[in-house]
Amino acid sequence: MKYPTRIYYTEADKSLMWDRWQKGESLNAIGRHFGRSHSSVQNILSKTGGIRPPKRRRSRLALTMAEREEISRGVVAGQTLRGIAALLGRAPSTVSREIHRNGGRRRYRANQADKAAWDRAKRPKTRAMRRSRNKTLKGEGLGQITDAVSIRERPASVEDRALPGHWEGDLIFGTRNTQIATLVERFTRYVMLVKVDSRDTATVINALIKHSHKLPRELYKSLTWDRGSELADHKRFTLATDIKVYFCDPQSPWQRGSNENTNGLLRQYFPKGTDLSVHSQATLNAVARQLNDRPRKTLQFYSPAEKFNECVATIH
Secondary structure: OOOOOOOOOOHHHHHHHHHHHHOOOOHHHHHHHHOOOHHHHHHHHHHHOOOOOOOOOOOOOOOOHHHHHHHHHHHHOOOOHHHHHHHHOOOHHHHHHHHHOOOHHHHOOHHHHHHHHHHHHOOOOOOOOOOOOOOOOOOOOEOOEOOOOEHHHOOHHHHOOOOOOEEEEEEEEEOOOEEEEEEEEOOOOOEEEEEEOOOOHHHHHHHHHHHHOOOOHHHOOEEEEOOOHHHOOHHHHHHHHOOEEEEOOOOOHHHHHHHHHHHHHHOOOOOOOOOHHHOOHHHHHHHHHHHHOOOEHHHOOEOHHHHHHHHHHHOO
């Protein structure tokens, strides 16, 4: 299909576009509705990071169009800046800045000045494209990861931390292409650290498979990871361990909140900019023990180790 070279969207078009995006429709589907390519839709939505912008309102401190018209009339009449300011009830410096930033006395025009003020008020920062909460990633693929199952497919019992055995995982990185795999159990906040010699998916999956055998099957039922390519071979991990793998939405680290918080604590032991390969698995185990022995307010001041051991005791 050929698309027009110049693309114009009315405000009504944009409103409908946002309605469809918030309902979870894909860029391709929205584009087809307008007879456009998905990229033209993305250009509109990405300006505010995929978040519907609120209706624009002036700051109560900003000059209004009516005030700018008074300034324009005062300039034409040859009034002084102080005289114009007194008429508006504004500071002379406000009127002076307004006139000078919009061409001076000879070129000041109220309409042009008002439009320029709106343009300056726009946020220039480009933010990451966020996805509607109603959007499912199943079937669309997650980056280079094939047959990925979205975090939105996780059972409710995992989401509300009702049962033990569901883990969140990630890699923390150091210099010289070094990394450590971090795993946190959602119910007890129990931490495991895994030495990983390389970031490639074969090495990471092998390390995770080996480490999974250290736990009872009842306490390792699922693993939630981000979209890193190190878990591209997730199906082999599930086949070898019978552990289900779920993937977070793009740029959504808060969906692995326990793991993210733990990674922050781990930087006390493994600062950024250091070589992580110097730490043995025994050292990693010792660090994990220190974290697991800390009482947590969220656990009614029990430690993760105490809560995890309770879970182990109930299955024996």
